Amino acid sequence: MKASKQQLIRLLESRDVRRRRKLYEYYEHYFQQQHSARFTIELINADLGNTLVTRQDIKYIRSHCHLWLAIQADQRDTWHQRFD
Numbered sequence: 001m002k003a004s005k006q007q008l009i010r011l012l013e014s015r016d017v018r019r020r021r022k023l024y025e026y027y028e029h030y031f032q033q034q035h036s037a038r039f040t041i042e043l044i045n046a047d048l049g050n051t052l053v054t055r056q057d058i059k060y061i062r063s064h065c066h067l068w069l070a071i072q073a074d075q076r077d078t079w080h081q082r083f084d
Contacts, residue, residue, distance in 0.1 A: 004026065005026070005048075007022075008022055008023065008026050008048075009048060009050070009052065011023075012048070012052040012053065013052065019057075020057055020060050020061050020064070021061075021064075021068060023044070023053065023057065023061065024061045024065050024068065027043075027044055027047075030043055030044060031061065031062070031065060037055055037058045037059065037062075038055075040058055041053050041054070041055065041058055
């Protein structure tokens with residue numbers, strides 16, 4: 001198992017406040033596919049090998065991921081401006 005996946009599992013088990021953002025970053029391709037919440041939960045939990053993700057996690061991620069993407073784009077633009 002990859003180190004980043006192990007860290008994600010530890011975040012989810014400890015209910016860390018950043019777990020949902022990290023979950024989105026790790027499984028972004030699942031969220032882009034626009035599956036139902038139930039199917040997304042099944043896919044992620046099957047990959048993690050444990051029932052760690054809940055419906056509330058998926059709902060939170062879907063309502064906030066556009067904000068995270070905007071922040072990433074702003075940070076990327078700022079970084080490029082500094083070095084151009």
